[in-house]
Amino acid sequence: MSARALLTRGNLAFALLMVVLFVIPTVASTFFINFVMTQTMILGMAAATIVFLAKYGGMTSLAQLLLFGVAGFMFGNAALEVGARGLNLGWGPWAAITFAIAVTTAVAFVLGAVAARTTGIYFLMLTLVYAVIGNFVFAQIVDISGPSGITSVPRPAFVGSPLSLYYVGVVLSAIVYLGFRVVGRTAFGLALQGVRDDPVRMASLGFNVPLHRTLAFTLAGFVAGLSGLLNVWWNGQIDPASISIGPTLILLIIAVIGGVSYFEGAWLGAFVYVLIFTYLRDLPLVDQIGITEARFNTVIGIIVLLIMVLSPEGAAGIAERIRRRLGGRTRTASSTSTSGPRSTDPDEKESEVHDDEPNRATEGAGAVPGSGSGALGGGLRGL
Amino acid sequence: MTAATSGTELPPSARDRWAGMRRPPTLGAAAAFVALALWVAFFADATPAGSMAANPGNFVVTALDAVTFAGLLFVAGSGFTLIFGLMRTVNMAHGSLFLLAAYIAVRVQQAMVGRTRNIEPADVGLLDWLVPMIAGATVAAVLGLLIQQVFLQWNEGQELRQALITLAITVVLADQMLREFGGLAQRMVWPGAVTYFFSVFGERYAVSRLFMLGVAVLVGALLWLWLSRTRMGMVIRAGVDDRQMVRALGINIRLVFAVTFFVGSFLAGLGGVLGASFAGAAPGIDGSWLLNSLVVVIIGGMGSLKGAAAGSLLYGTVVAFSPAYLPSDYSYYAIIVTFALLAMVLAIRPYGLYGRPA
Numbered sequence: 001m002s003a004r005a006l007l008t009r010g011n012l013a014f015a016l017l018m019v020v021l022f023v024i025p026t027v028a029s030t031f032f033i034n035f036v037m038t039q040t041m042i043l044g045m046a047a048a049t050i051v052f053l054a055k056y057g058g059m060t061s062l063a064q065l066l067l068f069g070v071a072g073f074m075f076g077n078a079a080l081e082v083g084a085r086g087l088n089l090g091w092g093p094w095a096a097i098t099f100a101i102a103v104t105t106a107v108a109f110v111l112g113a114v115a116a117r118t119t120g121i122y123f124l125m126l127t128l129v130y131a132v133i134g135n136f137v138f139a140q141i142v143d144i145s146g147p148s149g150i151t152s153v154p155r156p157a158f159v160g161s162p163l164s165l166y167y168v169g170v171v172l173s174a175i176v177y178l179g180f181r182v183v184g185r186t187a188f189g190l191a192l193q194g195v196r197d198d199p200v201r202m203a204s205l206g207f208n209v210p211l212h213r214t215l216a217f218t219l220a221g222f223v224a225g226l227s228g229l230l231n232v233w234w235n236g237q238i239d240p241a242s243i244s245i246g247p248t249l250i251l252l253i254i255a256v257i258g259g260v261s262y263f264e265g266a267w268l269g270a271f272v273y274v275l276i277f278t279y280l281r282d283l284p285l286v287d288q289i290g291i292t293e294a295r296f297n298t299v300i301g302i303i304v305l306l307i308m309v310l311s312p313e314g315a316a317g318i319a320e321r322i323r324r325r326l327g328g329r330t331r332t333a334s335s336t337s338t339s340g341p342r343s344t345d346p347d348e349k350e351s352e353v354h355d356d357e358p359n360r361a362t363e364g365a366g367a368v369p370g371s372g373s374g375a376l377g378g379g380l381r382g383l
Numbered sequence: 384m385t386a387a388t389s390g391t392e393l394p395p396s397a398r399d400r401w402a403g404m405r406r407p408p409t410l411g412a413a414a415a416f417v418a419l420a421l422w423v424a425f426f427a428d429a430t431p432a433g434s435m436a437a438n439p440g441n442f443v444v445t446a447l448d449a450v451t452f453a454g455l456l457f458v459a460g461s462g463f464t465l466i467f468g469l470m471r472t473v474n475m476a477h478g479s480l481f482l483l484a485a486y487i488a489v490r491v492q493q494a495m496v497g498r499t500r501n502i503e504p505a506d507v508g509l510l511d512w513l514v515p516m517i518a519g520a521t522v523a524a525v526l527g528l529l530i531q532q533v534f535l536q537w538n539e540g541q542e543l544r545q546a547l548i549t550l551a552i553t554v555v556l557a558d559q560m561l562r563e564f565g566g567l568a569q570r571m572v573w574p575g576a577v578t579y580f581f582s583v584f585g586e587r588y589a590v591s592r593l594f595m596l597g598v599a600v601l602v603g604a605l606l607w608l609w610l611s612r613t614r615m616g617m618v619i620r621a622g623v624d625d626r627q628m629v630r631a632l633g634i635n636i637r638l639v640f641a642v643t644f645f646v647g648s649f650l651a652g653l654g655g656v657l658g659a660s661f662a663g664a665a666p667g668i669d670g671s672w673l674l675n676s677l678v679v680v681i682i683g684g685m686g687s688l689k690g691a692a693a694g695s696l697l698y699g700t701v702v703a704f705s706p707a708y709l710p711s712d713y714s715y716y717a718i719i720v721t722f723a724l725l726a727m728v729l730a731i732r733p734y735g736l737y738g739r740p741a
Contacts, residue, residue: 060543113728117733119544121473122685124676128475129725132674136718245670246557249550256547295562301555308548309534 010342041169071228108221432592453699454599460679461508462650484652488519520652527648685736
């Protein structure tokens with residue numbers, strides 16, 4: 001790819017954003033960096049796995065927070081040395097990290113393999129069942145979760161200070177963001193999108209449909225595990241309640257606030273959520289209408305409800321709609337009807353013969369014509 | 384349109400290959416079943432219940448537990464599957480309706496008996512149980528209908544959106560119920576008439592559990608009559624099979640949807656009151672009953688009443704047997720068995736025992 005091709009608007013925006021993210025700590029308060037930005041990176045990565053599965057695989061997973069939690073619990077078990085809680089294996093940080101990620105990926109593989117032959121709402125329900133069972137497993141089996149969670153989880157030296165944890169979060173987020181987009185254009189990613197659009201055709205072309213779904217789920221689990229590690233370092237503890245239905249919903253909401261067809265949306269959604277979560281209780285209005293901290297779930301629930309009622313495509317979806325209206329490029333304007341996230345498409349049945357033009361058009365760099373994806377994508381559609 | 388609908392039907396060659404792939408899991412499941420039966424019958428000595436040969440009483444009690452719990456599962460699961468089957472709406476607030484009905488029924492019962500604590504079964508007449516049950520279930524049904532009318536009706540077919548909306552409602556309801564009813568477990572008291580024990584193989588067994596099974600069977604029978612013997616039931620069954628055709632025939636599908644949601648939520652409430660009489664009502668029950676309903680319909684196949692019955696029996700059996708017949712050191716791993724059951728069923732039939740791809 002020539003230097004000129006790299007100079008797209010999307011790439012420039014990304015580079016600029018990275019610069020901003022790296023410079024922010026010099027101007028913002030420590031509190032803002034530590035509580036808002038770091039958490040945004042952690043939750044954004046976890047939510048991006050939901051987007052990845054939804055966008056490329058057509059699977060809406062509610063099990064991502066469980067995998068996030070598995071990584072946290074496993075790291076806690078491996079890294080703690082003595083004390084009443086968990087297995088206390090007392091391993092070094094790198095061994096503990098490897099162990100946590102390996103277990104999470106393995107769990108994701110098994111869960112994915114079981115779920116791989118279900119689709120749509122069945123997949124959603126099955127992954128919700130995973131989430132609830134997982135919560136009960138950790139709540140019941142205190143050998144691996146401690147009576148009320150694993151506390152005082154040690155941080156590895158390289159994330160010793162909150163600032164270094166933030167930078168690790170930024171770097172990992174960038175890798176995950178770019179990685180997911182690159183995967184979308186590999187042979188595997190293209191096959192996965194083919195499976196999303198027409199599993200029967202892909203099967204008859206000789207692709208192993210369940211295997212592709214399983215591997216996608218495994219990859220998403222691996223990334224969710226990474227963010228789970230960051231989370232347990234950030235929090236210093238993890239308990240079964242932090243992977244119950246409420247937080248699971250929150251993670252999906254984060255993906256939805258941003259819009260489930262946009263990777264950027266995951267971090268955007270996380271940022272919005274963390275802002276609300278951190279600052280809502282400071283607003284003067286909140287006290288006056290009698291919402292105390294104890295009723296915070298009601299507030300969050302109602303906000304979610306409003307978002308879902310008003311704009312299922314989320315913030316990124318709205319931004320995209322505006323950009324499309326202003327920009328008016330013909331190739332994006334022609335496909336307005338198939339924009340939104342697939343599963344919220346009102347006429348899903350009718351629009352089964354989907355082209356992924358809008359998806360690709362939203363990825364700045366992906367709009368470059370002549371990349372391999374266009375050829376195979378077009379070929380599949382032409383069959 | 385034709386290209387879109389053909390997506391659900393596999394071409395013959397692919398179907399054959401899938402059928403071929405299904406045989407090993409079926410054989411595996413059969414082998415696992417035989418192995419488990421042998422284990423329970425002869426080898427389960429170091430378990431809380433003991434092997435069947437050595438301790439037949441415990442086996443009978445466990446089997447009764449399985450069937451009676453299955454009854455409760457059926458009541459909650461059938462409501463869930465009814466709503467899903469017709470409207471393709473996953474009502475994630477099902478568990479909340481279950482818990483709300485339970486709390487309401489406890490309140491009504493306390494008002495009827497005139498005491499808020501230490502209610503003895505002897506104080507509770509049959510009416511002091513039935514009236515609260517109807518009241519609780521009706522509140523759940525009305526709330527369910529409201530949710531459908533306000534939030535779900537206009538975005539039909541957008542499954543993710545509906546799932547999220549109902550999940551958000553779950554969060555709000557759970558928080559509000561915590562505020563209103565507190566965090567302590569509350570109990571619905573069985574009527575005195577059914578609160579005694581009978582003896583089976585030297586073990587005591589509570590009649591109230593059999594009564595619960597009786598209620599469940601009655602509910603199942605009424606539901607079956609409604610679905611198979613009335614005009615509306617016919618429409619609903621037709622709607623489960625082919626929604627577009629029902630619409631095209633000019634049937635008032637909105638009314639049918641509303642009634643179905645009402646009945647489904649009523650069943651959730653009924654399950655809640657039975658569940659509160661059997662195990663109490665407390666925060667968190669909503670989540671576990673959402674899980675139970677989901678598992679029942681995923682095993683049985685969504686939208687199928689027969690499937691709900693089969694799923695309840697299978698899941699009830701697993702829930703009752705796994706803590707009793709796992710070696711006692713491991714009996715608290717019983718929850719994992721639920722996952723094993725799901726995995727096994729889905730390996731054989733990805734859409735449940737009686738289900739079809741949507």
